[in-house]
Amino acid sequence: MQRARIWVAAGVLGVVLCGCSSSAGTSGSGSDGGSSSAGAAGKAADEPEVPVTTQDLERVCTDGLGFAGLPAYDRTKKTVHPAQLMNSTGDGWTSGVPVDGDFPKGWFLDYEDKPEQAELVVCVERTKATATGKICDMEADGKPLKIKTYNTSYRVRVVEARTGKEQYTHSGEAESDECPVYIFTSDGEDADKYYNEVRPEDYRGRVKPYIAP
Template identity: 70%
Template sequence: MSSTPRGVRWITAGLLGVALCGCSSLTAGTGGDTGGSPSAGSAPDGPDVPAFAQDLERVCTDGLGYPGLPAYDRTKKTVHPAMLMNKPGDDWSQSEPSAGDFPKGWFLGYSDKPAEAELVVCVERTKATATGKVCDMEGDGGKPFKVRTYNTSYRLKVVEARTGEELYQHTGEARSDECPVYMLTSKGEDADKYYNEVRPRDFRENVRPYIAP
């Protein structure tokens, strides 16, 4: 029987480890027009920088970088910190890989400043296909329910955070015929569907040449 953490209806594992860890991201609030005052992601006398991880969505979707971020120079043989952004559904959010998924320093965590990012790694689900498999699960209080599983296709991009330039793109599939050990769902998601998602360790070698050349 799976345990259910406080504040979560029921949980399941397997989502993009990170994206799929169900952790929420901070989103910059929006206010009314104050007549030319700077936005939350820019300084009054400096170039534009992201104030929140969610601000980096535009890097993934529109190739719009932030001029105030540190320059990326792949010729420098050092770790170039990246922000991992995940889109398993309608919205982008920051993901923090679990300890051991990547070497320390490769990805910024929830407590780090997004303005430290040199790169943005964008992982987006592009397609879901039913496997036909139905899994028996237990929810709150041991209440049984059934979950249908789906294989997914995904797109992975490595983008320079400062310029928005796409440095690398890869497409792949996440397939499995196993039932989840546990699940984590977010508000608005179907509680009877489980999506096999690419795991952080599955794309470690894809991003290594850019983050740790």
């Protein structure tokens, strides 16, 4: 058996388990003695709202509430319509960037892109988890650990970022009877559970007609 390694990055603890078997602003005084920030605030209030960070786009997935300041989505235009990827396993949403190679470059916002570039939001969520009954013998920190595996139900939605209008939805199942070679866990997650999740290749073709028609 190989020893498990512990990774610490950005305050998140990830444990690699190796498989063993298959079982602000400032204000100033104007000439009339009033604060000049009041005028600036009034001007800002008149401008269409845009997300400050990609995480702000969470509300598009949760409430169907868009941002009026974002670019309009027109599917008839045969060009790439940039999307933000949002993921949920049942406890809130997290903005993410796909791994290189999972999707063609430009489909989803990257770390260097600005959230106000998003025309679409792709919401990928786990809706249900069902125990498979399979137990996998793993190892963590040199000690044996039994991992329970779960199949999951998922839903993928493509939503217009500007209006919150749903363009497409699909529900499916992520199932497997194989033990993982390794898994990552974070703070707050059960280290003895492994969930079969939807993979990018499972929905790449489904979102293509909306992102890259």
